[in-house]
Amino acid sequence: MRKSLLTLAVGVSLGALTTLAAADEIDYPDGYRSWTHVKSMTIHKGHPLETPFLGIHHVYANERALHGLQSKHFADGAMLVFDQLQSEDAGAASVEGDRVLIGVMLKDNARFPQTNGWGYQAWPKDSRSQRLVDDGGLSCHGCHIQQKDRDYVFSQWRD
Numbered sequence: 001m002r003k004s005l006l007t008l009a010v011g012v013s014l015g016a017l018t019t020l021a022a023a024d025e026i027d028y029p030d031g032y033r034s035w036t037h038v039k040s041m042t043i044h045k046g047h048p049l050e051t052p053f054l055g056i057h058h059v060y061a062n063e064r065a066l067h068g069l070q071s072k073h074f075a076d077g078a079m080l081v082f083d084q085l086q087s088e089d090a091g092a093a094s095v096e097g098d099r100v101l102i103g104v105m106l107k108d109n110a111r112f113p114q115t116n117g118w119g120y121q122a123w124p125k126d127s128r129s130q131r132l133v134d135d136g137g138l139s140c141h142g143c144h145i146q147q148k149d150r151d152y153v154f155s156q157w158r159d
């Protein structure tokens, strides 16, 4: 009995470590600014997503993710980027300020089974080394799960 409990505990903690390692393995999406721009949105004070998404954000898709947005099925290797910038007042306009963070979703069913095949990671400001997601993407996915019918992706493609 004792032995099996211990085995279970080791199994669980190894599982958690595997999850954390998987998120750490997501590479910074070099070159994403040349990918397909999907949409943009400005979140103002008072919006439910104000914390932490206040400001302007643009969504980018690599080729596989673009195909996924169009077909509503995302193949392994599909990657989406959430590029968040400060919004600055410029007269009667809002313009891009400094980058706040970039968030990434990478589809890989084998690597990210606990988050329905999506790996999540984020990098603050212009850093390519400091990573913000340290829970295997569970907190990110906890919100994206609302979009189950669209393979956990909020953004939609328009012609």
Ligand code: HEC
Binding pocket: 039, 040, 041, 049, 057, 059, 080, 081, 082, 103, 104, 105, 120, 121, 122, 133, 139, 140, 141, 142, 143, 144, 152, 153, 154, 155, 156
């Ligand atoms: C409280 C809800 C919530 C949480 C938590 C959240 N997101 Fe999102 N995310 C959204 C919404 C809403 C959008 C769509 C924004 C739009 O329509 O422009 C989005 C969009 C995205 C996109 C673009 C693809 C898509 O689904 O539209 C990526 C990439 C992304 N989020 C990554 C992350 C990462 C990484 C985390 C964790 C660090 C995270 N998200 C946490 C709500 C959330």
